[in-house]
Amino acid sequence: DAGVIQSPRHEVTEMGQEVTLRCKPISGHDYLFWYRQTMMRGLELLIYFNNNVPIDDSGMPEDRFSAKMPNASFSTLKIQPSEPRDSAVYFCASSLAGGGGETQYFGPGTRLLVL
Amino acid sequence: AQSVAQPEDQVNVAEGNPLTVKCTYSVSGNPYLFWYVQYPNRGLQFLLKYITGDNLVKGSYGFEAEFNKSQTSFHLKKPSALVSDSALYFCAVRGDTGRRALTFGSGTRLQVQP
Numbered sequence: 001d002a003g004v005i006q007s008p009r010h011e012v013t014e015m016g017q018e019v020t021l022r023c024k025p026i027s028g029h030d031y032l033f034w035y036r037q038t039m040m041r042g043l044e045l046l047i048y049f050n051n052n053v054p055i056d057d058s059g060m061p062e063d064r065f066s067a068k069m070p071n072a073s074f075s076t077l078k079i080q081p082s083e084p085r086d087s088a089v090y091f092c093a094s095s096l097a098g099g100g101g102e103t104q105y106f107g108p109g110t111r112l113l114v115l
Numbered sequence: 116a117q118s119v120a121q122p123e124d125q126v127n128v129a130e131g132n133p134l135t136v137k138c139t140y141s142v143s144g145n146p147y148l149f150w151y152v153q154y155p156n157r158g159l160q161f162l163l164k165y166i167t168g169d170n171l172v173k174g175s176y177g178f179e180a181e182f183n184k185s186q187t188s189f190h191l192k193k194p195s196a197l198v199s200d201s202a203l204y205f206c207a208v209r210g211d212t213g214r215r216a217l218t219f220g221s222g223t224r225l226q227v228q229p
Binding site: 031042109 | 147157164211214216217219220
């Protein structure tokens with residue numbers, strides 16, 4: 001299995017531009033999570049989906065952030081407009097429901113720098 | 116609300132010596148506990164987890180962790196450290212009801228000296 005795939009791996013953009021991050025979960029997994037990692041705040045959940053439906057988006061910082069999961073094998077996280085404080089590593093993770101203690105498998109992350 | 120505390124920003128240990136990385140948690144209901152490792156510029160790799168049963172959990176690369184309900188702790192251990200174990204270690208928790216997302220600790224950097 002290829003694991004969770006994220007693209008791009010690195011993104012440098014200017015303030016005000018739209019940024020789209022992409023994730024392909026492990027085939028067959030029914031949960032998908034977006035996390036953000038910064039030095040100041042550590043690892044924090046942004047949003048997660050179950051069977052393509054958003055379940056908890058309480059971690060999404062503000063309206064500039066949006067996430068979609070149009071099908072079981074693809075999800076996007078969009079920032080519009082981007083700001084320097086959005087600079088972080090964004091991780092996608094997926095898991096297969098199995099009674100609650102299921103393991104989340106993480107992708108390699110997208111390192112975003114907003115200038 | 117759930118939370119995880121990793122009280123040490125960094126742990127230094129000599130190669131061949133035992134290592135311990137500490138983690139305490141707070142959660143409603145029964146805990147599901149996880150340890151992940153992160154190497155530079157990489158994603159998080161799963162090491163081990165506790166769901167139920169035996170309090171001593173064995174995982175990848177010779178790591179193990181001990182669940183202690185009374186002390187709400189889940190410390191990561193390894194009998195003999197390797198230089199290649201040097202990395203950032205995260206403890207994570209979620210409760211057995213409701214929210215599926217993990218809450219992570221702040222991470223502990225393990226430095227194993229040759």
